Amino acid sequence: xxxxxxxxxxxxxxxxxxxxxxxxxxxxxDLEEYxxxxxxxxxxxxxxxxxxxxKVSSYEKEGSVEPYYADTDDPLTxxxxxxxxxxxxxxxxxxxxxxxxxxxxxxxxxxxxxxxPGMIEITSYGGDTTGYxxxxxxxxxxxxxxxxxxxxxxxxxxxxxx
Numbered sequence: 079x080x081x082x083x084x085x086x087x088x089x090x091x092x093x094x095x096x097x098x099x100x101x102x103x104x105x106x107x108d109l110e111e112y113x114x115x116x117x118x119x120x121x122x123x124x125x126x127x128x129x130x131x132x133k134v135s136s137y138e139k140e141g142s143v144e145p146y147y148a149d150t151d152d153p154l155t156x157x158x159x160x161x162x163x164x165x166x167x168x169x170x171x172x173x174x175x176x177x178x179x180x181x182x183x184x185x186x187x188x189x190x191x192x193x194x195p196g197m198i199e200i201t202s203y204g205g206d207t208t209g210y211x212x213x214x215x216x217x218x219x220x221x222x223x224x225x226x227x228x229x230x231x232x233x234x235x236x237x238x239x240x
Contacts, residue, residue, distance in 0.1 A: 088178040093153040096172040102232040114141035144213035191227035195220040
């Protein structure tokens with residue numbers, strides 16, 4: 079099996095307010111890296127026989143989007159600026175990210191995908207002379223939902239088995 083190119087693992091973030099129709103924007107412009115950290119809760123025990131058991135009980139997954147350059151044509155900019163201006167918290171910063179496997183076609187412009195609910199945390203805003211920046215973290219809050227994503231319509235459809 080050939081190696082998968084990085085550009086084929088696409089990440090789309092929902093730029094809409096909670097409880098509104100989802101508006102997905104692809105992350106990646108100006109980003110050299112997006113690698114969500116899993117931060118597993120791991121418990122290791124060694125018994126008197128010298129054997130070690132390992133238990134992975136949970137993950138605290140988060141990803142950092144830095145830099146993010148504000149763009150008036152990008153609906154994500156409007157959403158992030160609203161979080162800053164209104165100092166939104168709790169349910170008002172809910173969103174989702176869809177990981178789209180562009181190597182796994184399910185039809186014309188339709189690919190296998192996993193939708194991850196979570197929260198947006200603005201880490202700072204401003205930046206240098208290269209442009210207005212709004213770096214943020216995405217905190218994954220629930221298990222992923224398997225399904226498909228249409229890259230033309232930018233619509234996620236959950237699998238029937240969900």
